[in-house]
Amino acid sequence: MILFENATVLDGASEHALPNMHVLVAGDAIREVSDRPIASTAMRIDLRGKTLMPGLIDCHVHVVAALANLGANAMLPDAVVTLHTARLMNEMLMRGFTTVRDLGGATYGLKMAWDEGLMPGPRLSIAGKALSQTGGHCDFRGRHDTRPADFFAGRLGSLGRLVDGVDAVRRACREEIKAGADYIKIMANGGVASPTDPIAFVGFSEDEVRAAVEEARMAQTYVSAHLYTDEAIARAVRCGVRSLEHCNLITEATARAAAAAGAIACPTLVTYEALKNEGAALGLPPDSVAKIDDVRLAGLESLAKMDAAGLMMVYGTDLLGPMHRHQSEEFVIRGRVQPAMEVIRGATINAAIMLREEGRIGCIAPGALADLIVVDGDPLADLSLLTHQGAHLSAIMQGGRFVKNALV
Ligand code: ZN
Ligand code: ZN
Numbered sequence: 263m264i265l266f267e268n269a270t271v272l273d274g275a276s277e278h279a280l281p282n283m284h285v286l287v288a289g290d291a292i293r294e295v296s297d298r299p300i301a302s303t304a305m306r307i308d309l310r311g312k313t314l315m316p317g318l319i320d321c322h323v324h325v326v327a328a329l330a331n332l333g334a335n336a337m338l339p340d341a342v343v344t345l346h347t348a349r350l351m352n353e354m355l356m357r358g359f360t361t362v363r364d365l366g367g368a369t370y371g372l373k374m375a376w377d378e379g380l381m382p383g384p385r386l387s388i389a390g391k392a393l394s395q396t397g398g399h400c401d402f403r404g405r406h407d408t409r410p411a412d413f414f415a416g417r418l419g420s421l422g423r424l425v426d427g428v429d430a431v432r433r434a435c436r437e438e439i440k441a442g443a444d445y446i447k448i449m450a451n452g453g454v455a456s457p458t459d460p461i462a463f464v465g466f467s468e469d470e471v472r473a474a475v476e477e478a479r480m481a482q483t484y485v486s487a488h489l490y491t492d493e494a495i496a497r498a499v500r501c502g503v504r505s506l507e508h509c510n511l512i513t514e515a516t517a518r519a520a521a522a523a524g525a526i527a528c529p530t531l532v533t534y535e536a537l538k539n540e541g542a543a544l545g546l547p548p549d550s551v552a553k554i555d556d557v558r559l560a561g562l563e564s565l566a567k568m569d570a571a572g573l574m575m576v577y578g579t580d581l582l583g584p585m586h587r588h589q590s591e592e593f594v595i596r597g598r599v600q601p602a603m604e605v606i607r608g609a610t611i612n613a614a615i616m617l618r619e620e621g622r623i624g625c626i627a628p629g630a631l632a633d634l635i636v637v638d639g640d641p642l643a644d645l646s647l648l649t650h651q652g653a654h655l656s657a658i659m660q661g662g663r664f665v666k667n668a669l670v
Contacts, residue, residue, distance in 0.1 A: 263304030317360025317633030319613035322578030326367035333402035351383025366392030370442030389447035392422035399453035435477035517571030530580035534558035577609035
């Protein structure tokens with residue numbers, strides 16, 4: 263048992279951080295949280311001057327994206343992808359992310375490896391392969407590349423697979439759920455990192471989207487969609503999609519409709535900054551580089567619109583390859599538009615709602631998993647304390663076990 267004493271607790275559940283709190287961890291869970299000293303024989307750790315937060319949650323990552331060029335990534339041998347994934351996941355954990363949602367690529371096999379303790383990293387919530395139509399955001403075949411459409415389904419390094427038609431979408435959803443997907447991901451708009459789909463392209467017919475939503479509901483889960491343009495977002499909301507990724511070009515009216523429908527948005531602004539600065543040098547093809555500013559420039563405005571519309575937002579990053587090291591900079595980017603507390607909620611309590619793990623992760627409360635980080639200082643005053651690859655995190659605990667501890 264471990265007793266954290268005199269901590270400032272910050273999890274987004276209250277309006278302000280709570281000073282002088284005492285938190286008792288027993289086994290893999292939080293047993294007690296109190297504003298008065300807790301009598302216990304547990305090992306005591308004094309956190310005076312430090313902030314105790316829940317482990318951070320990134321709701322949009324791709325743990326198999328070892329390379330910025332996703333077509334090339336799909337061609338990597340599975341063994342190489344696996345080892346890159348292990349490295350990327352460990353680096354995420356050391357930045358304080360104890361849970362991540364993978365939006366396409368991660369498999370049940372990776373969850374098994376994590377469960378067995380073979381691969382330190384964040385807990386995974388996975389979509390399996392993202393579903394894309396031919397010519398959509400997971401079709402990495404160039405114009406003259408005539409490999410069969412089923413090529414990508416069997417490769418660990420591919421973020422998605424190609425399916426066309428209502429029946430094929432239903433079958434693919436059922437296959438992904440059977441294979442261990444926690445939810446379904448569809449590519450419902452053009453994308454930056456794919457060669458033949460301009461941003462404005464709308465992905466899948468309305469019938470196909472509705473089929474995916476129905477299949478997900480039948481399996482007691484939800485659909486997440488890759489979306490940029492207002493037209494595509496509005497249609498996704500109408501069809502019952504719950505998790506709206508990116509949303510760079512959303513209007514306030516659509517944001518209001520999304521909020522009314524109970525949808526949640528997952529902006530990923532940092533990836534467009536990183537792609538702009540580093541994408542070309544990292545092998546992003548010219549067709550993709552040309553598309554970055556179509557979405558990058560509208561990014562911050564979209565946050566303000568969604569905030570004004572009362573649309574819940576969660577923390578997402580969507581970084582690829584070596585750009586993963588910018589994962590925590592999304593906090594600082596959002597802090598330019600949103601209050602720091604709202605930014606933090608995106609990676610704590612709101613993220614837990616998105617993952618349907620409310621009360622289990624993303625909070626500091628009795629019964630929650632002991633996924634905790636100790637921040638040197640006050641992130642509400644300075645969100646950049648969460649950046650620098652975990653340099654300002656003096657401890658990281660996952661499931662009651664320290665994975666980093668510079669406190670004692
Ligand atoms: Zn996307
Ligand atoms: Zn993504």
